[in-house]
Amino acid sequence: MADDPPALVLRPLPEVVEELGSSATGLDDDQARARLSTYGPNELVTRAGPSLLASVGRQLTHPLALLLWVAAGLALATSAEVLGVAILAVIALNAGLAVLQERHAEHAVAALSAYLPPHAVVVRAGRPSTVEARTIVPGDVVVVEEGDAVCADARILQGAVEVDLSAVTGESVPVVRAAGSATELHRRVVDAPDVLLSGTTCTSGDCRAVVVATGMSTELGRIASLSGRTTQEPSPLELQVRRVAWLIAAVAVGVGIAFLPLGVMSGLSLADAAVFAIGLLVANVPEGLLPTITLALAAGVADLARQGGLVKRLSAVETLGSTDVICTDKTGTLTQNRMTLHSTWDASARRSPEPAVRSAMAHVLHACTSADLAAGTGDPTELALLETAARLVDSPLPTERRRATYHFDPRLRLMSVVVVDAHGVERILTKGAPEAVLARSTSAMAPDGTTSTLGPADRERLATRLEELAGRGLRLIACSWREVPVAATVPDRAELEHDLDLIGFVALTDPLRDAVPDAVAQAHAAGITVHVITGDSGGTAAAIATSAGIGGSDRPHVVPGPDLEDLDDEHLDDLLSGEAELVFARSSPEDKLRIAARLQAAGHVVAMTGDGVNDAPALRQADIGVAMGRAGTDVAREAATMVLTDDDFATIIRAVEAGRRVYDDVRKFIVYIFAHAVPEIVPFLVFALSGGAVPLGLTVVQILLIDLGTETLPALALGREAAEPGLMDRPPRPRSERIISRAMLVRAWAVLGLTSAALVLGGYLDVLMSAGWRPGDPTGPGSALHDDYLRATTMTFAGIVACQVGTALAARTERVSLLAIGPLTNRFLLLGIAFEIAVTAVAIYLPAAQEVFGTRPLHGSELALLGCFPVVVWLVDEGYRWARRARWARTGEVAG
Known part of the structure; x- marks a missing residue:
C-alpha cells in the first residue's frame, strides 16, 4: 500500500x-x-518501563544521597567504621523507601x-x-x-x-x-x-x-x-525536594570548606578536623527528610482512599494541591453515566401528556424493545425506556402476542414490532429518532386520545421544539403506531412503516451528579479553572456544563474538534489564557494531549479526567491523570495517577483540598526539621573556633539518633495536622513557588534554631562547669572529668530533643496562635512526643545504649532544666508569629 x-x-x-x-x-x-x-x-x-536497577541507581545518586556518600567516605577514611556503616544504612533506607514508592505497574499499552x-x-x-x-x-x-x-x-x-x-x-x-x-x-x-x-x-x-x-x-x-x-514528568514536590536537596548540599559543603581550614588553624589535629568535617556534613543533612515526606504523603494517600480517590504515586497528593486547571470529561464524571427519564411530550409538543397519550406511549415502549428489564440485559437506553414505560402508567401493561420484529436499523434509525392484542387487533408499534418517525407519520394523537391530521405547521412547530430540546443535551425518542390489516404472511417493514400515528416523545438524559455544582463552586472559590473536554456533541456538553456551573452564568464557549485543529499554538494559547471556561467538543486523543501540553507550557498544573482508551495519552501527559474506577476502562486506570472509586467530580475537589493541606503540613515539618540543624552545628563550631579548648558537645552518632530516631514520628504527626481556616479560599500557588521560602528559613534558623542552640549550649556548659571544668581541661578517656564530659554531651543530646518538643508545638501553625487551635488537639503529635521522650530515656539510662551513644544518666536538677526548654522555644516562636500577624494586619500582606 x-x-x-x-x-x-x-x-x-x-x-x-x-x-x-x-x-x-x-x-x-x-x-x-x-x-x-x-x-x-x-x-x-x-513498551518496557524503567528497570529496577535504574530506579535504585537514581535514588542512590540523589543530591542528599551524594552528600551522605561523602560523609560515609570521610568516616571510613578516618577509621570511624561504625559511623561509616551507620551512614551507609541511612542511604540504603532512604533509597529503599523511594524505590518502593515509585515501583507501580505501568501497563497502559x-x-x-x-x-x-x-x-x-x-x-x-x-x-x-x-x-x-x-x-x-x-x-x-x-x-x-x-x-x-x-x-x-x-x-x-x-x-x-x-x-x-x-x-x-x-x-x-x-x-x-x-x-x-x-x-x-x-x-x-x-x-x-x-x-x-x-x-x-x-x-x-x-x-x-x-x-x-x-x-x-x-x-x-x-x-x-x-x-x-508520553512520559511522566516530575511532580512539583519532587522538583522542590530536589532543589532543597541541592540547597542543603551547597550549605553543607560550603560550611565544611569554610570551617575545615579554620579548625586546622585553630590547632586541631587532622583527625579532629576530619571528625569536625563529618559532623558538619551530617548535621546539615536532614536524614529523616525523605522518609518523613514519604510517610506523610502515604498518610495523605490513605486519607484520600477513604474518600474515594486511589492515588498510585505518592507525590501526586501534593501535586493535586497545586492544581489550578481541571480538564474534565463529561460522561460519568459530571454526569451519572446512566440514561433516565427527563420528560415526556405529546404530539403537540406539550409537556406532561394526558393519560391517554401516556398509556399509548408506555404501550409502545413496553412492547417495542429487545431488552429485558427484569434480567437487566440490553442496551442502556432500551432499559431506560422500559423503566419509563413502567413510570408512565399505574396499572400493568397488557401482554400481547408479538407477530413480527423489525430490529433497529441504523440507516432507518427505527425499530418496529407487530403485535396482536386479545381482541385480534393487529398493530405496528414504532419507535426511533424523532426526525425518522416524524417523516413516516401522517397523523398525531390528540390529548384526549383521538387522531388528527399532522399538517405542515404542526411539523414545523415540532421540529423547532425538538431542536430546542436536543440543544439542552437531551436524547429524544419518538413513539408511533397504527392498526394494520391482518395478513397471512409478515410483510416487509417498508410496507408497514408509513402513515403512522405520532403519539409523542420521550426525553432521556444522563443526569448531573448531585454534588457536582457545589464542587464546581468550590473549585472556583479556590481559583481553579474547569474546562470540559469530551467526545460528545457541543450542544450536549454545553448544556451539562451550564447546569454544573462551568462557564459561569452564561453558556460556555464551545470549541469543536475540527475548529481546534485549525488553531495554531499561539491562538490556542490565547484562548486558554483567557478567564472564560471552555467546552471542547468532538475531541480526539491528540486534542486532549495538546490542550494539556499547552496549559503546562503556560505554567499551569493540570488535572485531566478520563475513562476511555482515547484518554490514556492525555492522562499520562497531565500533571494529574484522574481515571474513573467504576465506568472507566483498564487502559485509563493504568495510565492515570489517581483513580476515583466513585467516579465523582466532587472527589477531585476533595483531593485538591487534601493536597493543599499536605503541602502546608510538609512545610510545617520542614520548619521543624530545619530548626534542629542549628543546635546540631553549634557544638562543632564552638569546638573548632576554640581550637579544641571547648570539647565537642555532641557526637555524630547522637546526631543520627536525633535525625532518624527522635524527630521522625513528631515530624510525621505534623503531616496529619488539620487544615488551617481558609485553605480553599486561597488561589493556587504557582508552579514556580518554592516550598522553602525566605520567611521559613528565618523562622527555622534564626528564631527556633538560635533559641534552641542557646539553650542547648547553655545546658552543656552548665554541666561541665558545675563539675569543675575550665576551658582547655582534658576530658578524654582516663581523665578525671571524662564521666562529667559524657554527662554534658548527654545534656546536649537531651536538650536538642527537649527543644524538638517545643519546636513541634510551635510548627503546628503558621498563621494563627497555637492557643486558637488547642495545644492538645493533635493526638498523633502527642504520641510522637511521648515516643521521642521514651527513645531519649532508653538512650540515656539503658547501659547497653550508653555504650553505643556515649551517654550517662542526668541528675534531677538537669532534668528540671530540660523541662523548661520546650516552653521557652514555644513562647519565643509565639511572640515572633504574633509580630508577623500584626505586620500583616498593618500592611495587608499575605501570609507566606
Whole structure:
C-alpha cells in the first residue's frame, strides 16, 4: 500500500479497495499469509518501563544521597567504621523507601490489547471463516454483527451498524456507521460515517467491511503510540525536594570548606578536623527528610482512599494541591453515566401528556424493545425506556402476542414490532429518532386520545421544539403506531412503516451528579479553572456544563474538534489564557494531549479526567491523570495517577483540598526539621573556633539518633495536622513557588534554631562547669572529668530533643496562635512526643545504649532544666508569629 493508513482510510471507498487489491470476496489464503509477513500480526506493541536497577541507581545518586556518600567516605577514611556503616544504612533506607514508592505497574499499552477480540469472522476467497484476530491483514473483508468487537480499522462495504465508540472517542451514545454514507471526505478518521475503528463494539446491525489498518497502524494503535511517547514528568514536590536537596548540599559543603581550614588553624589535629568535617556534613543533612515526606504523603494517600480517590504515586497528593486547571470529561464524571427519564411530550409538543397519550406511549415502549428489564440485559437506553414505560402508567401493561420484529436499523434509525392484542387487533408499534418517525407519520394523537391530521405547521412547530430540546443535551425518542390489516404472511417493514400515528416523545438524559455544582463552586472559590473536554456533541456538553456551573452564568464557549485543529499554538494559547471556561467538543486523543501540553507550557498544573482508551495519552501527559474506577476502562486506570472509586467530580475537589493541606503540613515539618540543624552545628563550631579548648558537645552518632530516631514520628504527626481556616479560599500557588521560602528559613534558623542552640549550649556548659571544668581541661578517656564530659554531651543530646518538643508545638501553625487551635488537639503529635521522650530515656539510662551513644544518666536538677526548654522555644516562636500577624494586619500582606 502506497499511503499510510490514516490517509488511506479517508479516501473514496473505490480507491481504497483498489489500492488494497481487495474485493467483496476478500483475499485468498496465500494473499493473507503474504501480507501477514509484510505487515506483521494485528497486535499492539508494549513498551518496557524503567528497570529496577535504574530506579535504585537514581535514588542512590540523589543530591542528599551524594552528600551522605561523602560523609560515609570521610568516616571510613578516618577509621570511624561504625559511623561509616551507620551512614551507609541511612542511604540504603532512604533509597529503599523511594524505590518502593515509585515501583507501580505501568501497563497502559498492554491493557489496550484487551480491546482486541481473540477471533474474528473474515471472508476468504468468498467464504466466511473464523480466524485469529491477530492474523487479520489489510485487504481482508470482515463480517461484523451485533455484539462483535471490531478487531481492525475498516471501511464498510455493505450494511449498516450502530457502534459504541465510547472507549475510543468518548462518544456517550452509539453512532451509526453505514455503507455509502461517506458523501464527503473527512479530515478525521473518527468523523468518517463509514469507518469502523478497532477496539469499538457493534451494538446493533450487521455489515461487511474491508480492513485498511491493523496493529499499531490503527486508531487504537496510534493511541497506544501516544501513550508510549508520553512520559511522566516530575511532580512539583519532587522538583522542590530536589532543589532543597541541592540547597542543603551547597550549605553543607560550603560550611565544611569554610570551617575545615579554620579548625586546622585553630590547632586541631587532622583527625579532629576530619571528625569536625563529618559532623558538619551530617548535621546539615536532614536524614529523616525523605522518609518523613514519604510517610506523610502515604498518610495523605490513605486519607484520600477513604474518600474515594486511589492515588498510585505518592507525590501526586501534593501535586493535586497545586492544581489550578481541571480538564474534565463529561460522561460519568459530571454526569451519572446512566440514561433516565427527563420528560415526556405529546404530539403537540406539550409537556406532561394526558393519560391517554401516556398509556399509548408506555404501550409502545413496553412492547417495542429487545431488552429485558427484569434480567437487566440490553442496551442502556432500551432499559431506560422500559423503566419509563413502567413510570408512565399505574396499572400493568397488557401482554400481547408479538407477530413480527423489525430490529433497529441504523440507516432507518427505527425499530418496529407487530403485535396482536386479545381482541385480534393487529398493530405496528414504532419507535426511533424523532426526525425518522416524524417523516413516516401522517397523523398525531390528540390529548384526549383521538387522531388528527399532522399538517405542515404542526411539523414545523415540532421540529423547532425538538431542536430546542436536543440543544439542552437531551436524547429524544419518538413513539408511533397504527392498526394494520391482518395478513397471512409478515410483510416487509417498508410496507408497514408509513402513515403512522405520532403519539409523542420521550426525553432521556444522563443526569448531573448531585454534588457536582457545589464542587464546581468550590473549585472556583479556590481559583481553579474547569474546562470540559469530551467526545460528545457541543450542544450536549454545553448544556451539562451550564447546569454544573462551568462557564459561569452564561453558556460556555464551545470549541469543536475540527475548529481546534485549525488553531495554531499561539491562538490556542490565547484562548486558554483567557478567564472564560471552555467546552471542547468532538475531541480526539491528540486534542486532549495538546490542550494539556499547552496549559503546562503556560505554567499551569493540570488535572485531566478520563475513562476511555482515547484518554490514556492525555492522562499520562497531565500533571494529574484522574481515571474513573467504576465506568472507566483498564487502559485509563493504568495510565492515570489517581483513580476515583466513585467516579465523582466532587472527589477531585476533595483531593485538591487534601493536597493543599499536605503541602502546608510538609512545610510545617520542614520548619521543624530545619530548626534542629542549628543546635546540631553549634557544638562543632564552638569546638573548632576554640581550637579544641571547648570539647565537642555532641557526637555524630547522637546526631543520627536525633535525625532518624527522635524527630521522625513528631515530624510525621505534623503531616496529619488539620487544615488551617481558609485553605480553599486561597488561589493556587504557582508552579514556580518554592516550598522553602525566605520567611521559613528565618523562622527555622534564626528564631527556633538560635533559641534552641542557646539553650542547648547553655545546658552543656552548665554541666561541665558545675563539675569543675575550665576551658582547655582534658576530658578524654582516663581523665578525671571524662564521666562529667559524657554527662554534658548527654545534656546536649537531651536538650536538642527537649527543644524538638517545643519546636513541634510551635510548627503546628503558621498563621494563627497555637492557643486558637488547642495545644492538645493533635493526638498523633502527642504520641510522637511521648515516643521521642521514651527513645531519649532508653538512650540515656539503658547501659547497653550508653555504650553505643556515649551517654550517662542526668541528675534531677538537669532534668528540671530540660523541662523548661520546650516552653521557652514555644513562647519565643509565639511572640515572633504574633509580630508577623500584626505586620500583616498593618500592611495587608499575605501570609507566606
